[in-house]
Structure formats: structure tokens, C-alpha cells
Amino acid sequence: MATSGEPSQVLRLVGELIKIHRTRAGLTQKAAADRLLISESLMGAYERAERIPSLEFLGTADRVFDAGGALCACKELVDEEKYPAKFLDWARLERQARVISAYETMLFPGLLQTEGYAYALYRSRKPAYAEDQIVRHVEARLERQAVLSRTAPPHVGYVIEESVLEKSLGGTAVLREQLLHLLDCTRRMNHLTVQVMPSHQHTHAGLMGPMQLMGTAEGRSLVYVEAQGGGKLISKPEQVGDLFDLFGILRAQALTPWESAELIEKKAGQL
Numbered sequence: 001m002a003t004s005g006e007p008s009q010v011l012r013l014v015g016e017l018i019k020i021h022r023t024r025a026g027l028t029q030k031a032a033a034d035r036l037l038i039s040e041s042l043m044g045a046y047e048r049a050e051r052i053p054s055l056e057f058l059g060t061a062d063r064v065f066d067a068g069g070a071l072c073a074c075k076e077l078v079d080e081e082k083y084p085a086k087f088l089d090w091a092r093l094e095r096q097a098r099v100i101s102a103y104e105t106m107l108f109p110g111l112l113q114t115e116g117y118a119y120a121l122y123r124s125r126k127p128a129y130a131e132d133q134i135v136r137h138v139e140a141r142l143e144r145q146a147v148l149s150r151t152a153p154p155h156v157g158y159v160i161e162e163s164v165l166e167k168s169l170g171g172t173a174v175l176r177e178q179l180l181h182l183l184d185c186t187r188r189m190n191h192l193t194v195q196v197m198p199s200h201q202h203t204h205a206g207l208m209g210p211m212q213l214m215g216t217a218e219g220r221s222l223v224y225v226e227a228q229g230g231g232k233l234i235s236k237p238e239q240v241g242d243l244f245d246l247f248g249i250l251r252a253q254a255l256t257p258w259e260s261a262e263l264i265e266k267k268a269g270q271l
Helices: 009-024 029-036 040-047 055-064 072-082 085-094 115-123 131-149 162-166 172-188 237-253 257-269
Strands: 099-104 155-161 192-197 211-215 221-227 230-234
Touching: 009 040, 009 055, 009 072, 029 040, 029 055, 055 072, 055 131, 072 085, 072 131, 085 131, 085 211, 085 221, 085 230, 099 237, 115 131, 115 172, 155 162, 155 237, 162 192, 162 257, 172 192, 172 257, 192 237, 192 257, 211 237, 221 237, 230 237
Parallel strands: 099 155, 155 192
Antiparallel strands: 099 211, 211 221, 221 230
């Protein structure tokens, strides 16, 4: 993953390939942008390696420019620019997952974050990111959210600590927008369940910290835990089984989805 403000060699290569195939297709940047339904400035930023192309863009551009798979072949390289090495496998598996669950203690789940909340999160990072790095991280996070609207979406279930709903990261307006977005998602997506762990629940099964759980398309079960300094992917069946059981207990101890929706709506109305 690129860590400095300067474009990596990989991004420069991908940008040059985009430009070469656009030119071979006889399209100006503006004409290509119009065909791809993006702005001309974004088209130029991709070619200059100032922005990381989305996977959707690479697939569409490959077809529009008749690149013969050359741009699609860049998808894995681009993935490596977006995510930390320890999270890369998880991000790739997530796109085809059957089940996605998480217990969140500090932040709203990444798949449900608004753009404003994601920007506020990355701007709070210490040591600070450069602005172009923040943009890249936010774009990668928002791109991951496509899994929620794919054909045959995964079943998604979250347990979120009540304190997360009160943390005004980015300010009151950002928090209110995030709460309303969370509420809207629970109402629109019948494959999504959100439960709140109330603060008055003085003890419960999740006191050891947050975790993300996944059931893959191949039938595997995996858990990702994150802490200061990095994350860890857990795949040993006995460990994974214990953590899935623990998450089941957490869901039983949390408010019901309906009670949770009422609480989220109430907190949004108080802002």
C-alpha cells in the first residue's frame, strides 16, 4: 500500500496504461470521461496517478477502450495500493462473502459510514495523513460498500456499542448525518441487521474488544481483529468457532433490531 504523498510506481504504471489505451481508442480525456460517466478532471487524475482508479472503473474502461483485459489485469495491483497488507485478503474475500458481521466499540462499521464520517475519521489520524492519502483511504472505504448493494447481497449483522452513537467525530452535523444514514440503511436493506449494546449493560460477552466476522462464498469462517499497530486475520477453526459463538451471545445481550432503531432515531433527533 502506498504510504507517502507521492504516487507509487504501480499507480504511475496503471495511469500510463489507462492513457495508452484511451489514446489507442481515439478518445480525448473529455470524450473518454463522457463515455465512462465521470468528470474530465477525474479522468486526468487517474492518468496522472493522482487518484486510485476504482475496480469498477478499470472494468468499464477496459471494455470501452477495447483494452483486451489489460486494465482488468491491473485490479489486483490497484487493490494492493488501497489496503494495508494485513487487511488485503479480508477486503478481497468480503466482496463475495455470504455473511458479514461485526462488533464495534469505537466507530460506526466501515460498510455503513458516510463520506463525511469517513473523512472525519481519517483526518483525526495521528500522525496525520496528507490530504491525498486521506482521499485515497476514503475512496477505498466507500468502494467497499458496494458489497451491500450487489446482486444476492450477504447477510450483514452488526452489534454497536451505544457510546459509538454519541461520539461526535467531525462535529454534530456529521454525527447526525451518520445516524440518519444508519437508520435509513436498516430500513432499506432487509439483509442488514443492526443492534445496539446499551451502555447500562454493565457486563457482556464483548469486553475483550471489537471483531469482524465473515462467512465466505466457499463456506469458510474467518475473523479479523484490529488493535493499535495493526490487525490479525484468524482462520483456525477452533478459534473462529469460539468467536462466532461469542458473537451469538453478544447479539442475545444487545437490544433487538427494533429497539435499536428507536434508540438511533431518538439520538439523531437530539442533535
